[in-house]
Amino acid sequence: MVKGKIRALVVDDSEFFAQMTAETLTEEHDIDSVAVHSGQGALDKLAEEDFDCVVSDYEMPEMNGLELLRTIREDDPTLPFILLTGRGDEETASKAIAVGVADYLLKLEVVEDKQYGRLANRIQSVVEQDRTRKKFESLVANSPDGIAQVTDGGVLLSANSAIADRLGTEAAELEGERLTDVMDTEAARRRVAAVRRAIDTGEAEVIEEAVDGRHYHTQCIPVESHRQRNTVQLVSRDVTDQIQRQRELERQNERLEQFAGVVSHDLRNPLNVAESAIELLEWPDDDEDAELLSKVDRSLDRMGEIIEDVLKLARDGQTVDDPEEVGLDAIATEAWAWVETDDAALSVATDAAIRADPNRAQDVFANLFRNAVEHNDERVTVTVGRLADGFYVADDGSGIDEDAGVFQMGHSTSRDGTGIGLAIVMQVAQAHGWTVTHTESESGGARFEITGVEILD
Numbered sequence: 001m002v003k004g005k006i007r008a009l010v011v012d013d014s015e016f017f018a019q020m021t022a023e024t025l026t027e028e029h030d031i032d033s034v035a036v037h038s039g040q041g042a043l044d045k046l047a048e049e050d051f052d053c054v055v056s057d058y059e060m061p062e063m064n065g066l067e068l069l070r071t072i073r074e075d076d077p078t079l080p081f082i083l084l085t086g087r088g089d090e091e092t093a094s095k096a097i098a099v100g101v102a103d104y105l106l107k108l109e110v111v112e113d114k115q116y117g118r119l120a121n122r123i124q125s126v127v128e129q130d131r132t133r134k135k136f137e138s139l140v141a142n143s144p145d146g147i148a149q150v151t152d153g154g155v156l157l158s159a160n161s162a163i164a165d166r167l168g169t170e171a172a173e174l175e176g177e178r179l180t181d182v183m184d185t186e187a188a189r190r191r192v193a194a195v196r197r198a199i200d201t202g203e204a205e206v207i208e209e210a211v212d213g214r215h216y217h218t219q220c221i222p223v224e225s226h227r228q229r230n231t232v233q234l235v236s237r238d239v240t241d242q243i244q245r246q247r248e249l250e251r252q253n254e255r256l257e258q259f260a261g262v263v264s265h266d267l268r269n270p271l272n273v274a275e276s277a278i279e280l281l282e283w284p285d286d287d288e289d290a291e292l293l294s295k296v297d298r299s300l301d302r303m304g305e306i307i308e309d310v311l312k313l314a315r316d317g318q319t320v321d322d323p324e325e326v327g328l329d330a331i332a333t334e335a336w337a338w339v340e341t342d343d344a345a346l347s348v349a350t351d352a353a354i355r356a357d358p359n360r361a362q363d364v365f366a367n368l369f370r371n372a373v374e375h376n377d378e379r380v381t382v383t384v385g386r387l388a389d390g391f392y393v394a395d396d397g398s399g400i401d402e403d404a405g406v407f408q409m410g411h412s413t414s415r416d417g418t419g420i421g422l423a424i425v426m427q428v429a430q431a432h433g434w435t436v437t438h439t440e441s442e443s444g445g446a447r448f449e450i451t452g453v454e455i456l457d
Helices: 015-029 038-050 065-073 090-099 107-112 116-142 159-166 186-202 240-278 287-316 328-338 358-374 421-432
Strands: 008-009 031-036 054-059 081-085 103-106 148-153 156-159 205-209 212-221 231-238 324-327 347-348 353-356 381-387 390-395 435-440 446-451
Touching: 008 015, 008 038, 008 116, 015 031, 015 116, 015 446, 031 116, 038 054, 038 148, 065 081, 065 090, 081 116, 081 435, 081 446, 090 186, 103 107, 103 116, 107 212, 107 347, 107 390, 148 186, 186 205, 212 240, 212 328, 231 347, 240 287, 324 328, 328 347, 328 358, 328 381, 353 358, 358 381, 358 390, 358 421, 421 435
Parallel strands: 008 031, 008 054, 054 081, 081 103, 347 381
Antiparallel strands: 148 156, 148 231, 205 212, 212 231, 324 353, 381 390, 390 446, 435 446
């Protein structure tokens, strides 16, 4: 069904037929129709107003239907035109198709059998096709991807502005040109070869290549045009920025792995030695010496916590390449069990699932839960709920300073905190492509919102 009101211009030298047809289409088929009684009258009306379709009689004095269409085509090559003819012979049909008629009907069928519904259906059909074509052409014209129709000989039948800009010319100037004449010869030859393979196999061909320092992902998709057979739609996307980001992420992941290795080996090993040594020492009877040894013991524990958090930070910063479906209820409940929650309570107010790395998503919840419990002296209730494109973790505690750099490494208002927990939350969010923000909960506590998440109902 065509969306939006259709306006049709009905042209017939019979004032009675033109008026009856226009009124019937308007009143019974919701097609806003206007009647005129000559070819010149139609041209005058088209100059004044916009119409979606023209319905014209073939046999008219001074200017017949096909002559009218030829004149219209000089200004508007695509306006849908339906011809009503009194003769159904092949010669008339052939002439109509050659001039560019969208459809034609026998006039007697409309008049005698009163098949205005059939005419209305034809109008709706050709208008819908025309609107779809215009929408497609608009998408092609405004697409940032280079798009062109290319023959098996490498001749450009059409091209959009994006591909013309890359070649330093205008789209109209490319029509009729050969790829080998307008772009790098080797790149053009690869494209022509891909075009021919696509036409031979009937399947899309894909080329990944670098040209003049830019990277392109190019598809050659077989199409069949009523004007030209053996053609493909060539769609070329500049993926230079994506490739550069991917390479930077790979370098970043390599640095993270190296960093994690240093932390794990060069810091954990001497720490393990120190912890083993202190376990072998006999606890001194002297209170002052015992307090000093206790401080050493607590310091070693603290170092262990920091090392674990730093390792987790390094691991969680790597890009998530293969997320899985995980339920928010299950993952939050499991993470809650990891945290020393004392008498705090958890409420999960959603049964939605998300797509994420399960282990790292649990790190998000565990660190947000730990933040809520450790930064409130009173008993708190922590709530997990769903957002339109993500989820939130909120508590009913004392809240946090809105201006505080809570996600910065080392930021902590708790004496026992490492200042790494919320930095881990941020790292995990960025690794998934999520966004994390904080605000005040309805009860005045802290609320962290994670958005940009793929929700699975």
